[in-house]
Amino acid sequence: MIGYTAPLRDLRFVLHELLGVCATSPADGGEALDRETLDQILDAAGTFAAEVIAPLNGSGDREGCRMPAPGVVQTPAGFREAYERFCAGGWTALACDPVHGGQGMPSVLDNALYEMFCGANMGWxxxxxxxHAAYTCLATNGDPAQQALYLPRIxxxxxxxxxxxxEPHAGTDLGLLRTRAQPRADGSYAVTGTKIFISGGxxxxxxxxxxxxxARLPDAPPGVKGISLFIVPKFLPTAAGGVGERNALACGSIEHKMGIHGNATCTMNFEGATGWLLGEANRGLAAMFVMMNHARIVVGVNxxxxxxxAYQKALGYARDRTQGRAPTMAARSGPADPIVAHADVRRMLLTQKAYVEGTRAFALWASQxxxxxxxxADPKERERxxxxxxxxxxxxxxxxxELAVECTSMAMQVFGGHGFIADNGVEQHLRDARIIPLYEGANGIQAMDxxxxxxxxxGGAGLGLFLxxxxQFAQAQDDGxxxxxxxxxxxxxxxxxxxxxxxxxxxxxPNAAGAAAMPFLRLIGHVALAWMWARMAALARARQSPDGDPIYRAKLATARFxxxxxxxxxxxxxxxxxxxASAWTTGELDWL
Incomplete structure (x- = not known):
């Protein structure tokens, strides 16, 4: 099986040459990042991804998570040891505030690292x-005591x-949720209800x-305006901040899923569990969206x-697999040519490469x-x-x-029938990829957003700012x-x-927006990628030379494709x- 290689050179191209993160993305406290430190962090993360967690990807998929006893979940062999090494290396603290024991690194760097970690082993x-998404929510909405208790430990x-x-009956429409929070005399709340699809529950x-x-308070108004957010720990913290008695909550089951078998996706039952209000009463959805919006960028990076x-596996296979004769193969040995020489295989590989590198650039720009x-430092820049x-x-x-599902499927197509076989690993990437358009807000909801x-x-003002x-970039370019x-x-x-x-x-x-949302999002997505590829092409054109770094020639060729x-x-x-769209968005659909 072809292993995982961290895309360090391309990440450096995006971070240093395209985005200039050392000059524009300071660490907490305002001090500028230096390139040497950033590169050392990238190298170490790439090594961890390739050598520690990537080897656990296939075995974790095959073994999955287990419940050896009611409420007890075991992750696949090697996951706990890898997590301990992750914590010991300081990776959990990288983008956390130094006040809470973090290193204060910017999100753009943290997300570059998580791309490698997810590429190596998405379930882990x-x-x-x-x-870290929970950390951001607590950091934004928690009071000083809550922050002091929870943030350093996360x-x-x-x-x-x-x-x-x-909840089983309430997914996108959170206004339907039934979980209740009953106030107690000591200022805590008794939280009762069932939550499903809880990653790492x-x-x-x-x-x-x-x-x-x-959850809802007893006097909460109906709908989304009556939702509050609560901190409900598995073990109640002691006065000294340690782990105390078990809270009244438990995992009822783990889902048996199409993919990401290494991650425990749980049904969580709260049975009068002790919780504390996070943020304002009846303002829980706004508080939770701090976490959701952070997670949505990370999901895209994922x-x-x-x-x-998947592209790395497809490219490696295409270079080694020999089948047929390519019309323009210059030098031949043996009875057949590598399939990378065939135009249709190159089309599939270049499609994957163009989408991987284009979305990488855009996601890291968004992280910046x-x-x-x-x-x-400038309030106007912050607002913009x-x-x-x-x-x-x-x-x-x-x-x-959406592109991840298309490209992992295309990677399997490069393998042909061998891609459908578990031994090559590409079919796991396709199974894992299928959850990404579904969770953290299904893509139809993203498009409507x-x-x-x-x-x-x-009235299009925000979109106009982006366009x-x-x-302006397009108009500033020369004839070349x-x-x-x-x-x-x-x-x-x-x-x-x-x-x-x-x-x-x-x-x-009233149905027009719903009918147009997905194709509209894809159109704007292409605008974003075209902008990124034009910017990368401009850099590559200015910096390429006959004996220089081959990345620039590759960038220009991929941009043209x-x-x-x-x-x-x-x-x-x-x-x-x-x-x-009125013919199919109105009236009865008895003909379906």
Missing amino acids: AAYPGMS ASGEWAGTMCLT EQDLTDNIVHLVL AIGLMDA LADVQHRG AAKLLALATPIVKAFSS LLGRKVLAD DEVE LRGFAEPLSDVVALARRAARDQIERAGAD YFERLLPETQSLAAVLDAD
Whole structure:
């Protein structure tokens, strides 16, 4: 089986050359990152990903998580030892505040590392990934006492965190949730209800698990305006901050899933469990969305890592596998040529490469926006970054995850029948990838968020801010980049027209936005990737030389492939968006 190799050179290209993170993304406290330190962190993370957790990916998938006794969950062999090494290396604390024992590194660096961790072993990486999402929610919404108790222990990796939203009858529509929180005289609450699909809801990696649970107070108004957020730990903390008595909650079962078998996806039963209010009463959904929005960027990064891992396997196989004769193979030995020489195989490989590297650049650009929003010195820049990040988040999550399913399937196609066999590992990537468009908000919801909340709600102002930046870049290029700048300007114009049309249609047809949301998101996703590829092509053109780093020649060639073979999809998306959907969005569907 072809192993995992951390994409260090391309990550350095994006972080240093495209985004200039050392100059623009300081660590906590304002001190600038130096390139040597950043590269050392990347190298160490790449080594951990390739040598420690990647070898556990296949075995973890085959073994899965088990319940040897009621409420007890065992992770696959080697997972706990790898987690202990992860904590000892300080990785759980990398992007946490130094006040809580963290290292204060920016999100853009942390997400670059999580791409490698997820590409190496998605099931394992979900445990610390979800904990850091819980950390961000507690850091934003917790009072000083809650922060002092929970944040240092999550930062160290001693305690984990989860997000408990979904119930059997209430997924996307959280206004239907039934979990209740009854006030007690001591200021705590008795939390009762059932939550499902809880990643890491029970595991054997940490001393404690801090569940963040959405529930209703007795006098709460109906719907989403009556939801509060509660801290409900597995073990009640002692006065000294240690692990005390077991709380009244338990894992009822673990899901038997299509993929990510190494991650425990749990049904959690809360039976009058002791919890404490996090943030304001009846404002729990807003508090939880701090965690959700963080997680959605990480989920997009997860998708990128996974499709890169599948691409690596497909490329390695295509170089070694010999079948047939390629029409233009220059030098031949043996009875057949490597399949990488066949044009259709190259098409599949270049499609994967273009999508992996394009989405990587865009996701890390979005991560950099998060750093500016939270750490920028200029209030106007912080406000601008927040607007752009709100627009970018559903694109990173949904477009990257849609492409992950397509690209892992394409990687399997490169293998042919051998891709369908478990021994080569690529079929696991496809099974694992299929969850990403579903969780942390299904992609249809992401698309409605983009079109409904980020375009229709403000008349396209936020989208216009993004498109203006893309257009300014296109207009600033010289004739040598005309092959990229002109089609980039064209697709920006296409996106502006599509947005205007959807704003007009929404006023006349309440179903118009729902019908258009997914193709609209994919169209804007292509605008984002075209911008990234044009920027990368400009850098590569300026820095390439006959004897220089081959990455620049590769970037130019891949950019041309993207613009010539993948970006034209926007024309068909525009046609879909122009079509009248009323015939199938209204009336009875008895003909289905």
